Amino acid sequence: MRAISPTLLAAATARRGRPAVACAVEDRRSRWTRHVAGASSTRRTDLASTPGDGLLRVLLIGSQVRSARIAAPDDPAAWPGAWSAIAADADGSEDVALAVDGAAATAFYPNLAGSLARVDSADGGATWAAPTACRAWDYTPVRIAAAGGVCAFSRPGEIRVATTRDDLGGPAWTAEVAWAGAGAFSRCDGLALAQDPADPDRYFLAACLDGVLVATTYDEPARAFGPVHQVAPAGNAGASSFSQVRDPALCATADGLYLSYVDRLGEGDTARWEHTAILHAAEYPHFCRVATLDMGQTLAARATLAPAGGAIYAAYEGNVCRAPLWGGDPAGQTIASLPVAAYRLRADGAGSRLEVTSRNIGEALGRPGEAGGGLAALRPGASLLLRRGYRTAAGDETAAVTPHYVVSARLTAGRRGGDLVIEAADGLALLARYRPPDVCTWAGASIRALLAEIAGWVGLGYADGGEAALGRTLERFTLGAGEAAAAGMAALLGLAGAVAWCDGAGTVQARVLEGYTPGPAEIGAGGEVLEGAFGVGLPEATGWRVFGEGVAAASPPGEGTMGVGLSFLRTMIDRRATSLPLAGDLAEHLVALAGLEAAGDRVVVPLRPDLEVWDTVTVDCPPHAVAADGPRRILALEEAYDPARRRYETSLLLGPH
Structure with missing residues (x-):
C-alpha cells in the first residue's frame, strides 16, 4: 500500500476531486x-x-x-x-x-x-x-x-x-x-x-x-x-x-x-x-x-x-x-514531461500493463526513438513513469505507480489519428517475456536467492519481508531452456506460499500471503462507491494434491468448501518440491488462491492512488457490504483516466482476506 498524505486521501475519497496526472520517460537501458x-x-x-x-x-x-x-x-x-x-x-x-x-x-x-x-x-x-x-x-x-x-x-x-x-x-x-x-x-x-x-x-x-x-x-x-x-x-x-x-x-x-x-x-x-x-x-x-x-x-x-x-x-x-x-545523453535518455490525455492501468498477481495516450497536436511529434521531434528517449524498454493523484490545497499531490517498460510506442494516423499511444508492462510482465537460452539448474540454493537471481535477469532488484519460508533451501531447482522466467518465479513463490508485486522503485517485493495484511484501507466510508457487485462464485478447485520429488501432500479440508456440493480436486506434479513442507505449502497456497478468486466481489470508486494488488481493504456499501464484514484482499485492479468520458476511477476485484 502506497503511503499518501491525509489531504490526498481526502481528495481520493470525495466524488469531486480534480485529477492530477503526470508522465515522464527515462531510458536507462544500455543501448550499444x-x-x-x-x-x-x-x-x-x-x-x-x-x-x-x-x-x-x-x-x-x-x-x-x-x-x-x-x-x-x-x-x-x-x-x-x-x-x-x-x-x-x-x-x-x-x-x-x-x-x-x-x-x-x-x-x-x-x-x-x-x-x-x-x-x-x-x-x-x-x-x-x-x-x-x-x-x-x-x-x-x-x-x-x-x-x-x-x-x-x-x-x-x-x-x-x-x-x-x-x-x-x-x-x-x-x-x-x-x-x-x-x-x-x-x-x-x-x-x-x-x-x-x-x-x-x-x-x-x-x-x-x-x-x-x-x-x-x-x-x-x-x-x-x-x-x-x-x-x-x-x-x-x-x-x-x-x-x-x-x-x-x-x-x-x-x-x-x-x-x-x-x-x-x-x-x-x-x-x-x-x-x-x-x-x-x-x-x-x-x-x-x-x-x-x-x-x-x-x-x-x-x-x-x-x-x-x-x-x-x-x-x-x-x-x-x-x-x-545513464546521464551521458540527457536529450536521448529523458522526457521530463509527457502530457497525458488518457491512461488505463490493469494489474493482477501476474503483473501490470499500462497504456498512455498523448495528443500529437499539429503532428508536431517526431517518430518515437529518433533524434529530434521530442521523443528520442521513447524506445522499447525505456521506463514509463506515471504519477497520478488530485489537486489539493497543497497543490498537485500525486503518487507513483511502479515503473513500466515500453513495449510499443506508435503515432496514429488516419481517421483515428492524432495520438501517441504507448503500451508498457511492469517488471513481472517483463519476466513473462524473458526465456533463458540455457537449462538453468541450481542445487542447495534458497528460494530467496533464486527469486533475486531471476528478477535480476531483466534488471530488477528484489526484496522481501524476511519470512522464514522464503529462506528455505531447495535441494534442486530447474528452469528449462525457453521456459518463461515468470513461470520460474511463480513456482518459487508457490513453494513458499508467497506472492509478488513491483513497488514504486521497480523492485520485486515478495511476501508470504498468509499473515501479509497491509492496511486495511477504508472504501466507501464517505459514500464514494460508484458501483459494486457482491456475492459468491464457484471455485476452480476445492482442494489440491501436489506430487514432488519423492514426496506428496494435499491441502487440508476447508470448512468453506464442504457446502459447495461438488469437490473439484486438482493435482500438480512439480519435482521442484523436494520436501514435505514445500509440497504442503504449495498445496495450501494453490487452494487459497482458488478460494480468493471464487469470491470475486467488485467495487468501483474514484481513483485511489494508494492501493496496490494484495492490499487489504474494508468496504462500506450497504446493504450488500459493510465494514464489519472484515477485510477483503485486492486480487486485481484497474485504473482509468479518460476526461472525455469523465472517468477517473479505480475498479477493484476483491476476495476474502
Missing part, C-alpha cells in the same frame, strides 16, 4: 552501437579509464607490448590510437593486462624469460619505465587481469591475486593470496578485474573456469574473497550443453557493473556461433544480459571495457562499440 569499424583482429588487448575522461590501451602483438592513449574516445577518428612499443620481451601466445590507479598505470604480461613482468608509467601512459619481473612462471597458458592496485593470474588449478602497489602508490608485488573459492578446475579461459568506484579497497573478480563464468569480490586490505556466484550459464550446476564461455572483461561504473565475455558453441576451430555478450548488474551479483554485440568481425575476442565521458566502450584491437551511461 558500432562506434569504430576497423581491421579484424583477435589479438589480446586491455583498456582502462584515465583521469580527464581519457582511455589507455595496451596490445600484445608478437613479442611486443604496445600502448596507446585516446584523449577523446567519443571521436571515432581517435581510435585505435597511436601504438608505441613499451616492452619487446613478451610471449605473444599468452596474455596482457592493464591497471590504472590515478596517474599511475601498469601493464602486466608473461615474458620469454619465464617471468610475469610489468611496465610502469607515472604519467598516465605518456612515458613508461623499463620492464621488470614480478614473479617466475613455468606453465602455460597463463591468464592475467589487473585493476587499481591488484593483479590476478592463473596457475594450474589455481587463481592467485597479488597486491601490486605499496602504501605510497609505488610499484610492488606482495601479499599473493590463492582464491580457494574457485574450487578444482582444469582450464582457465580468462580472468577479469574491476575496482569498485564506491569502495577502492573492494574489487570484483570474474573467471571462466571449465566453461563456466563465476564471479566474486576481493577485499584487498583483508586479503579476503567473498562468496562465489555463477554468472553464466545461469544456475550453479556447471557448464552448459548449449554454450561455452571465455575471455571475460569487467568494468565498474556508477551505473553498476558491466561484464563482457565470449559466448561460443563448437569444438576446436569449428564454431557454431561465437558472439560477444554484454551483461549488467545494477545490484551485484545479479546480472542481466543487455546486448549481444556486432563487433564487425566473424571471430570473437576479449571485448575490453572501460567508461569515459558519459559512455562505456567495448573494444577489440580495431573494432569498438559504445553505449551511453
